[in-house]
Amino acid sequence: MLKKSSGRRSAPCAECLRIKAAYYAASRTGDRALALSWITAMGRHFRAVH
Template sequence: MPASAPPPSELPPPVPVPCTECRRIKDAFHAATRAGNRTAAQGWIVAMGRHQRWMH
């Protein structure tokens, strides 16, 4: 007998779609870090904090 799908209560929650703004900020932070630009990297950390607070 084929296995049936588990009831909805047993399914894990769906994975959220990645936020494009989060991805942009993370990419810019990593680029600044690789370039050794600590000032810009710190600015991107601040930008991510503000974005997280306002949008998520």
């Protein structure tokens, strides 16, 4: 049975924050390949941990 969402998101974990910061840094510098790798890392992290 699926758990119903309360509509509120919990605070992001430390690893989510680290990945997001690295993604934004890569995006700011225009490194699209690195930014894409961070998007992939977030997807893997999210599926594995959350």
